[in-house]
Amino acid sequence: MSPNNTKLSPPPDRKLPQHGVKGAYYGGKWVDLEDCAGTFQPDPEKCSGCVARKTCPRSQSRNTHVAKDGETVYDVVIIGAGCIGTSIARELSRYALKTLLLEAADDVSQGATKGNSGIVHAGYDDKPGSVRARFCWSGNQMFPQLDRELRFGYQKNGSLVVATNKKELEILDELLERGKTNGVQNLRIIQKEELFKLEPALHPDVIAALHAPDAGNVIPYEFAIALAENAVDNGVELRIRREVTCISKKEDGYFHVDMRHWEPKDYVEARKKLGKSIDGSETKEISLLSLVLRLCISFPASILAIEGLIRLGYLETSFKNDTQMVMTVVAFISSALVLFLPASSSSSGRKRATVLKDIVDKCPPPVGVGDDGKVKLADMFTGGSGSRNVVHGETVGLESVKSRYVVNAAGSFSDQIARMIGDDSFYIKPRLGDYILLNRNQGYLTHHTIFPCPDPVLGKGVLVQTTLWGNLILGPTARDMHNPEARDMSNESVQEYILSKCKKLCPYFDPKETIHAFAGARSKSSRGDWIIEPSSKDANFIHVAGIDSPGLAGAPAISLHVVELLKSAGLKMPPNVTFNPNRAPIITPKSGLRGLKMGPIGKNDSNGLDEAKMASNVVCKCEKVTELEVVRALHRSLPIDSTQGIRKRTRAGMGHCQGDADNYFCEGRVKAIIARENGTSCDEVGGRPWPATSTLSQRWVYKDDEQKEGLQKRMGN
Numbered sequence: 001m002s003p004n005n006t007k008l009s010p011p012p013d014r015k016l017p018q019h020g021v022k023g024a025y026y027g028g029k030w031v032d033l034e035d036c037a038g039t040f041q042p043d044p045e046k047c048s049g050c051v052a053r054k055t056c057p058r059s060q061s062r063n064t065h066v067a068k069d070g071e072t073v074y075d076v077v078i079i080g081a082g083c084i085g086t087s088i089a090r091e092l093s094r095y096a097l098k099t100l101l102l103e104a105a106d107d108v109s110q111g112a113t114k115g116n117s118g119i120v121h122a123g124y125d126d127k128p129g130s131v132r133a134r135f136c137w138s139g140n141q142m143f144p145q146l147d148r149e150l151r152f153g154y155q156k157n158g159s160l161v162v163a164t165n166k167k168e169l170e171i172l173d174e175l176l177e178r179g180k181t182n183g184v185q186n187l188r189i190i191q192k193e194e195l196f197k198l199e200p201a202l203h204p205d206v207i208a209a210l211h212a213p214d215a216g217n218v219i220p221y222e223f224a225i226a227l228a229e230n231a232v233d234n235g236v237e238l239r240i241r242r243e244v245t246c247i248s249k250k251e252d253g254y255f256h257v258d259m260r261h262w263e264p265k266d267y268v269e270a271r272k273k274l275g276k277s278i279d280g281s282e283t284k285e286i287s288l289l290s291l292v293l294r295l296c297i298s299f300p301a302s303i304l305a306i307e308g309l310i311r312l313g314y315l316e317t318s319f320k321n322d323t324q325m326v327m328t329v330v331a332f333i334s335s336a337l338v339l340f341l342p343a344s345s346s347s348s349g350r351k352r353a354t355v356l357k358d359i360v361d362k363c364p365p366p367v368g369v370g371d372d373g374k375v376k377l378a379d380m381f382t383g384g385s386g387s388r389n390v391v392h393g394e395t396v397g398l399e400s401v402k403s404r405y406v407v408n409a410a411g412s413f414s415d416q417i418a419r420m421i422g423d424d425s426f427y428i429k430p431r432l433g434d435y436i437l438l439n440r441n442q443g444y445l446t447h448h449t450i451f452p453c454p455d456p457v458l459g460k461g462v463l464v465q466t467t468l469w470g471n472l473i474l475g476p477t478a479r480d481m482h483n484p485e486a487r488d489m490s491n492e493s494v495q496e497y498i499l500s501k502c503k504k505l506c507p508y509f510d511p512k513e514t515i516h517a518f519a520g521a522r523s524k525s526s527r528g529d530w531i532i533e534p535s536s537k538d539a540n541f542i543h544v545a546g547i548d549s550p551g552l553a554g555a556p557a558i559s560l561h562v563v564e565l566l567k568s569a570g571l572k573m574p575p576n577v578t579f580n581p582n583r584a585p586i587i588t589p590k591s592g593l594r595g596l597k598m599g600p601i602g603k604n605d606s607n608g609l610d611e612a613k614m615a616s617n618v619v620c621k622c623e624k625v626t627e628l629e630v631v632r633a634l635h636r637s638l639p640i641d642s643t644q645g646i647r648k649r650t651r652a653g654m655g656h657c658q659g660d661a662d663n664y665f666c667e668g669r670v671k672a673i674i675a676r677e678n679g680t681s682c683d684e685v686g687g688r689p690w691p692a693t694s695t696l697s698q699r700w701v702y703k704d705d706e707q708k709e710g711l712q713k714r715m716g717n
Contacts, residue, residue, distance in 0.1 A: 008507050010445070010508035015444065016443060016444050016447055016470070018443065018468075018469055018470030019153050019468040019469050019587075020469070020587050020589050020590065021470070021591075022591050023036065023589055024036055024585070024587075025153050025155040026039050026148065026153075027144045027145070027147050028147065028155065030155075040151055040585060041589075042582060047583055047584045048229075048233035048234060048580040048581075048583055049636050049637050053635055055677055055678050056639035056640070057280065058279070058281070058639065059240050059242075059261070060238060060240070060639060061237055061639065062637065063232065063236075063237055065237050066237075072098065072402070074098045074099065074404070075097040075099060076092060076097060076098075076405045076406070076566065077100045077102060077255070077405070078092075078409055079244055079406065079407065079410045080103065080409035080411055080413075080414070081105075081224070081238070081240070082110075082112060082224060082409070083113045083220060083227070083551070084409045084547050084558060085410075086101070086224045088544065088562050088563075089227070089236045090236075090559070091560060091563050092231070093232075093234035093235055093236050093576060094575065094579050095574060096235075096575065096577075097571075098237075099237065100401060101228070101231065101232075101236055101238045102257075103239070103241075104241070104242060104383055104388070104413070105240065105386035105387055106641075106642060106645075107240060107642070108224055108228045108240070109225060109228075110384055111384060111412065111520070112380075113220050114221045114648075115380075115433065115435070115693065116433065116552065117435075118219055118220040119215065119449055119552070120139075120140055120217060120218060120550075120552065120553045121215060121553040122137065122140055122159065122179065122214050123140060123182050123184045124178055124182065124184050124187060124210070124212055125175060125178070125179075125550075126182060131530040131532060132530055132550065132554065133182045135557040135558050136182070136554045136557075137182055137183050138557040139555060139557035140216075147218075149582055150230055150581075151226065152219070152226035152227075153222060153585070154217075155218075155468050156215075156216040158216075158447075159211075159450075159451060160195070160198075160209040160211055160449070160451065161175060161212075161454070162203075162206045162208070162452060163208045164207060164504075168453045171454070172208060172453070173189070176210055179210075186214055187212055188211055189209070189211070190208065192206070195209050198211075199447065199448055201446060201508050202505065203503075206505075215448075215449060218468065218552070219467065219468050219469065220552055222649070228638055229583055229636055229637050230583045232637040232638060233580065234576060234580060241388070241393070242260070242399065244258070244259050244410075245258050246258040246420060247421055248421075249538065252402070254403060254404060255402065255403045255404070255406050255540070255541070257402075257403060258398070258400045259398070259401075260395050264394075266391070267280075268394050268396065269683075270684045273683075278394075279396040354608045355602075355607065356605040356606070356608070356669070356676065357601050357602035359671075359675050359682055360601050360602075360668045360671075360672040361601075362681075363672055365661035366667040366668075366687060366690075367689070368658070368690050368698050370690065372689075373691060373692055374390075374691055375390055375689075376389070377487075377521065380519075380520070381412040381416075382413055384520075384692065385689045385692040385693070390692070391686065391689065405566055406540070407544060408544060409544045409545075411523045412430050412522075413428075414428060414523065414543065414546070415427045415525075415545065421541055422537050423537045423541075425536060426525050426527055426545065426546065428524065429482060429524045429525070429526060430524070431479065431480050431521070431522045431524050432480075432481060432487075432519055432522075433475060433476030433478060433520050433521075433522055434476055434477040434494045434517070435473055435517065436473075436474045436499070436517050437472075437473055437514070437515055437518070438473070438474065438509060438510070438513045438514055438515065439472075439513040439515050440469070441513060442513050443470035443472050445464070449464075450463060450506060452504070455478075459549065460549065462477070462497075462502055462505075463476075463505070464502050464509070469651065469654075471515075472513075474499065474502040474509070475498050475502075476519075477489075477497055480524075481521075491697075492695075495517075495711060495714045496714040496715075499715035500714070503715055503716065511711040511715045514696070514708070515656055515701060516696075517694045518692065518693050519693035519695075522549060523546055523548055524546060524548050525545060530546055530547050530548075531543050532558060532561060533565070534565060540569050542562060542565050542569070544558060586632065586636070586649050586650060587629060588629060595615070596616055596626065597617060597618060598618045604616065605627065608676050614626065614628035614631055615627075615628040619670060620651070620654075620655065620664065620666035620670070621664040622655020622664075622666075623651040623652060623655040625666070627673060629652075630650055631673060633649045633650055634646070634678070635677070640674065641674065641678060641684070641685060641686060642685060642686030643659075644686065645686075658699050658702075659688065660700050660702075660703075
């Protein structure tokens with residue numbers, strides 16, 4: 001009987017390491033908890049961004065190159081803050097330049113960087129002589145040192161391309177030779193006996209595999225966040241929610257980059273109700289009622305204070321003869337200060353004790369049904385679930401900057417950026433990749449990344465991989481959006497495609513353990529290769545476009561090449577003598593529940609001042625995220641104003657229950673902490689849109705038996 005028709009028993013749980021659980025991955029290798037100090041957890045005095053600071057202004061970094069007269073000329077403007085744009089920004093931060101990083105979405109890493117496998121490919125699959133082949137292996141080799149500096153979490157787990165028949169064995173031989181041509185080292189083909197010692201959960205039909213031990217994996221958005229943080233710590237300016245609308249070269253010889261500054265509709269409405277500026281600036285639009293109330297409080301108080309000082313003799317006698325004048329002048333000044341200085345600042349930091357439960361009680365429950373937050377294909381070009389359209393963004397300002405050079409790293413929007421300077425030398429053909437994410441209890445099934453033999457048209461194929469954090473990830477599809485049949489697949493068809501393909505690689509996973517589904521749009525170019533070159537229209541405009549897989553692996557090497565292109569174009573690059581390559585991680589490795597406390601809202605919460613209490617207070621039960629981890633993330637160098645931003649940095653809300661309000665309500669707890677730390681109301685804090693790019697019928701699969709049964713059915717018997 002064929003194994004496909006036989007009920008297979010899963011292998012025993014190998015208890016594979018999970019990042020942050022009793023240790024961490026550092027520089028590609030596992031480090032036990034007792035050895036993390038000084039390695040994964042560095043001396044705070046030796047890393048960038050470790051010193052506690054107030055939170056960032058709304059939608060921008062603290063540091064800015066804008067001159068008081070507004071006549072700043074940037075050296076480089078980078079458009080797009082995915083893993084490519086942030087890699088380039090970090091590399092440019094080594095030099096004493098005025099660099100501006102622009103992102104259309106509400107955070108860095110919101111495009112294809114957020115919606116991919118996170119694989120650091122070895123480079124055996126790329127066509128020899130291609131741009132991909134030039135940068136993949138060299139980029140791969142840079143990851144161990146990058147992680148030792150930036151501590152985003154990198155695991156060198158290796159990859160296996162499996163074969164199930166003679167024809168596929170021939171493909172393995174071809175890939176081996178191609179890899180050697182591309183300079184990839186340590187490749188070899190291993191046979192079934194050795195293979196199943198490495199991966200006992202492979203399908204019994206597998207007979208051999210190409211082993212690439214230098215392949216690895218990261219959490220892609222954590223990688224981009226680390227790059228962006230270190231770049232900003234070293235002087236790069238960041239602005240998010242900035243959609244570039246026009247680029248022109250004026251008589252002054254500079255590029256003029258025009259952009260729209262947008263903010264979410266809910267945020268704008270909340271600010272209007274509170275009488276605050278809708279762009280999040282420090283200058284508040286104070287309502288008439290607020291003016292009257294503050295005047296009524298401030299003026300009499302000032303009069304009484306001055307009169308008391310005179311009576312006590314603290315003011316000179318000569319002034320007593322004109323007491324009325326003194327009191328009037330001082331009262332006027334103090335009243336003006338009360339009236340026109342901000343009542344609170346969005347970047348004020350923690351200055352006073354705040355009862356967290358009082359804020360949580362005002363937070364609405366997370367959304368997990370309906371389709372108001374559905375992401376359309378065009379939205380994925382400018383940030384997906386963090387794009388303007390998905391959150392019904394409103395324009396709150398128009399900005400324009402001057403720059404000597406522009407780097408186009410805008411992903412799937414890069415062809416439209418190119419059109420702004422009259423360059424139509426390429427266009428983007430988006431290819432959608434859908435994924436299914438399983439619970440941590442499924443991650444023991446694979447250590448290596450498991451690929452099928454590649455398809456000549458659709459590429460590497462649907463894979464099975466355990467993520468850095470221990471989840472099992474399945475996918476992706478390869479749906480070319482110009483193909484109606486692929487574009488219009490139903491959610492159920494997408495799930496069936498992924499589950500049935502992955503079953504042929506590893507038949508033991510349980511689809512009922514699905515916790516999340518998502519998609520990303522890969523920016524395949526009309527040239528069929530990456531485009532890393534000066535524009536034919538202007539040598540000072542550098543394209544870094546059409547960077548699809550294995551773009552993440554190639555990113556570090558690509559950034560080095562872009563620096564050389566800018567130098568060749570004439571950019572002077574004096575060294576940044578204060579450059580610090582080291583960054584501390586956001587997460588704190590833990591050993592079970594040691595030192596942690598869980599409970600209902602209000603039981604263990606700090607008042608915003610007691611760090612010891614914050615360090616023990618768990619605000620996300622599934623992922624054991626503490627209040628202190630959330631607070632420290634907020635006080636880093638990138639602006640964070642939504643639970644999505646914290647979710648990507650700390651994993652709060654990424655666990656089994658996906659932030660279910662009926663379980664632990666971690667989204668409400670996190671939203672309250674953001675409001676407290678940023679000095680805002682809960683209504684000004686963004687939440688997690690639904691369904692975004694998910695193929696699931698509702699967010700909380702763990703308590704939806706009908707959805708779980710549907711997934712099991714689509715996997716097949």
